[in-house]
Amino acid sequence: MIRFRxxxxxxxxxxxxxxxxxxxxxxxxxxxxxxxxxxxNESNTFVQNxxxxxxxxxxxxxxxxxxxxADIWCRQMLENDTQSLVLLQxxxxxxxxxxxxxxxxxxxxxxxxxFASADKQLILRFLYDWDGKALETEPREITQLMxxxxxxxxxxxxxVGHIFSLQGVFTGNCxxxxxxxxGTNEHIQILMKKLADVIDPNIFLAVRTPSHLRAITGQKNxxxxxxxxxxxxxxxxxxYNDGMMGNVLDCGTYDDTxxxxxxxxxxxxxxxxELNFQNQLCRYVPNGGEVIIENSYNDFPQAAQDLATMxxxxxxxxxxxxxxxxxxxxxxxxxxxDIFNGCTGYExxxxxxxxxxxxxxxxxxxxxxxxxxxxxxFAPSYRTxxxxxxxxxxxTMETTSHPVELDTRRIMPEREGMETSIKxxxxxxxxxxxSLQMYDPATKxxxxxxxxxxxxxxxxxxGTLTIH
Numbered sequence: 001m002i003r004f005r006x007x008x009x010x011x012x013x014x015x016x017x018x019x020x021x022x023x024x025x026x027x028x029x030x031x032x033x034x035x036x037x038x039x040x041n042e043s044n045t046f047v048q049n050x051x052x053x054x055x056x057x058x059x060x061x062x063x064x065x066x067x068x069x070a071d072i073w074c075r076q077m078l079e080n081d082t083q084s085l086v087l088l089q090x091x092x093x094x095x096x097x098x099x100x101x102x103x104x105x106x107x108x109x110x111x112x113x114x115f116a117s118a119d120k121q122l123i124l125r126f127l128y129d130w131d132g133k134a135l136e137t138e139p140r141e142i143t144q145l146m147x148x149x150x151x152x153x154x155x156x157x158x159x160v161g162h163i164f165s166l167q168g169v170f171t172g173n174c175x176x177x178x179x180x181x182x183g184t185n186e187h188i189q190i191l192m193k194k195l196a197d198v199i200d201p202n203i204f205l206a207v208r209t210p211s212h213l214r215a216i217t218g219q220k221n222x223x224x225x226x227x228x229x230x231x232x233x234x235x236x237x238x239x240y241n242d243g244m245m246g247n248v249l250d251c252g253t254y255d256d257t258x259x260x261x262x263x264x265x266x267x268x269x270x271x272x273x274e275l276n277f278q279n280q281l282c283r284y285v286p287n288g289g290e291v292i293i294e295n296s297y298n299d300f301p302q303a304a305q306d307l308a309t310m311x312x313x314x315x316x317x318x319x320x321x322x323x324x325x326x327x328x329x330x331x332x333x334x335x336x337x338d339i340f341n342g343c344t345g346y347e348x349x350x351x352x353x354x355x356x357x358x359x360x361x362x363x364x365x366x367x368x369x370x371x372x373x374x375x376x377x378f379a380p381s382y383r384t385x386x387x388x389x390x391x392x393x394x395x396t397m398e399t400t401s402h403p404v405e406l407d408t409r410r411i412m413p414e415r416e417g418m419e420t421s422i423k424x425x426x427x428x429x430x431x432x433x434x435s436l437q438m439y440d441p442a443t444k445x446x447x448x449x450x451x452x453x454x455x456x457x458x459x460x461x462x463g464t465l466t467i468h
Contacts, residue, residue: 033424035364037463040451042358042376044339045351047448048084050121050440051164051286051383052354054317055085059130060111062104063094070107074114085164085314086115087123089130089175092148093137096128100151109155116162119445123240123288123314125167126152127175134173138181145170145182146194153198161442165204165286167240169195176242177208178252185215185266192216196233202442204286204382206238209253210277213237215266222281229284229409238285239278244315245291245298245306245323278310283412286382288314294322300330300345304352311379311413313354355381356450357411359436362462367424371404371436371462374417376450381408385447387438389422391465394431408438408447424465432465 046053058077060070090108092100115122126148128137139145148170156163169191171180182191188207196205207213214220217234227235243251248271255268269277278287287310291298297306303323307315317324327345334341340348356377363370369389387404402425411418437459438447446458454460 032468033364033367034466034468035369035463037362037364038453038461040359040361040453040460040462042339043450043452043454044343045450046347047351047356047450047454049354049447050084050443050445051381052313052377052379053083053085054350054353055083055087055123055314056081056318057087057089057316059089059091060107061091061094062100062107064101064103065107067106067110070110071114074111078115078118078120081118081120083317084119084121085123086120087125087316088112088115089125089127090152091127091130092170093128095148096137096139097141097144100148105151105155108152109158112155112159112162116159119443120162121443122159122163123165123167124156124163125175126170127168127172128170129173129175132173132179134171134180138171142182142187142190145191149191149194149198153195156203157200160200160202163203165206165238165240166195166199167206168208172208174242177212188212189216192237193233196236201231201236204236204238205233206240206286208240208242209268210239210274210281211266211268213239213281218265220262220265222277223284225284236285238282239287239289241287241289241310243292244289244312245295245303246293247295247297251292275306275309282311283380284382284409286313286379288312290316290319291323292320294320294326298323298326300327300332300348303327304345304348307349308352308378308413313379313382315349315353351450352376352378354379355408355411355413357381357408357438357447358450359460359462360417362434364465369422369424369434369462370419371422372417372419373406373411375411375413375415377413380410380412383440383442384408385438385440387436390435390437390459391425391427391432392435393428394433394464396430400425400427404436427467429467432467434462434465436460436462 168175168177171182172178223234229235241253243253254271254274259267259269261267330345332340332343332345332348354377355375358374358376360374361372385408387406389402389404390399392399404422406420448458449460451460
């Protein structure tokens with residue numbers, strides 16, 4: 001007789017799977033979340049954040065003076081400075097045709113360290129002239145100029161956390177790349193490549209005009225989203241404009257005729273063409289400068305529109321006083337529901353320079369918290385900030401921190417905003433106050449939200465979560 005031997009059915013395994021499944025279902029059905037969101041509204045006040053706003057300009061000439069002299073100068077400059085941004089212009093004319101001395105480099109190091117310790121974010125410009133005599137004061141050989149770049153880079157890179165941008169290639173009257181011995185396309189390509197090679201890649205670079213930028217990058221079209229933040233020279237090259245709104249040409253920044261050549265990369269376009277170029281470019285690299293010469297182009301309504309188009313992050317609060325006073329005496333009138341109605345033009349500009357993050361809503365779906373962000377400023381942040389969700393148990397006051405995946409550089413102005421979701425961590429039953437915090441890992445400073453509900457330390461209450 002033939003007997004068939006049956007394999008025993010794995011009843012034990014089935015039983016275990018059933019128990020596990022039942023336990024999981026029980027957990028899901030027994031753990032219930034409820035959430036009451038805090039109403040969120042934008043404030044019409046200025047919030048001071050890193051890398052944007054009005055700035056003061058300070059100039060210092062490196063020399064063989066003692067470090068004490070540099071220290072006294074720093075203290076005097078910082079004594080009444082309430083802005084977070086500073087433009088430091090460092091004059092190298094005493095070393096035009098020789099290497100910068102170790103004493104002068106120590107002065108530079110002390111100046112940067114002192115401003116950094118005061119929590120200032122720095123825009124740097126090295127130059128050889130403040131008197132319209134760059135042709136006389138610049139080094140006789142381009143190799144000497146490049147040697148100076150090597151020397152100052154060794155100091156600048158020590159303070160990378162507090163340096164936002166380095167303007168120009170050391171040349172021209174007041175460092176504006178004009179009236180210089182090194183103004184050809186070939187010269188500025190060589191000098192900018194050298195600067196990019198020696199300056200820490202976390203520091204943005206900048207040139208005076210869009211035509212300078214195109215000559216350097218070799219690209220007729222502005223930087224694209226795909227190339228942004230990739231570490232290439234084009235992805236870190238922005239603009240500075242010290243002739244902003246001075247006339248229809250921004251005092252030589254633009255031309256009065258349209259682009260006519262597809263091969264001449266240094267060709268200037270009309271105001272309209274160059275504003276369109278900046279509108280695209282400066283979604284990914286910063287732009288700023290100073291407004292000059294009172295005229296119709298810097299009347300407040302037109303100025304506010306152009307500042308938004310150019311995505312301006314920073315402006316001088318010292319120059320031109322006549323233009324700034326005109327804004328201070330102008331009352332902003334927007335649509336009926338505009339929260340800035342009744343503010344002065346100056347207050348409006350100050351509040352919108354750079355990025356201005358607003359959390360517009362928060363909601364819960366199962367165990368996912370959804371947050372909506374908008375940026376009502378003129379420009380993106382250009383830097384990635386760390387964002388953290390804080391959950392505080394209302395009885396024990398124990399706080400749990402949970403990182404939020406959010407690329408703050410991509411929260412663009414003039415768009416519908418950005419939404420992100422956060423899976424809540426495993427928490428015990430009870431009531432939790434939820435808040436959001438953002439800070440800059442480079443400067444260790446908080447990023448303040450432009451919400452009425454934000455606290456002075458930068459925290460933003462979002463709502464109350466109850467786990468049953």
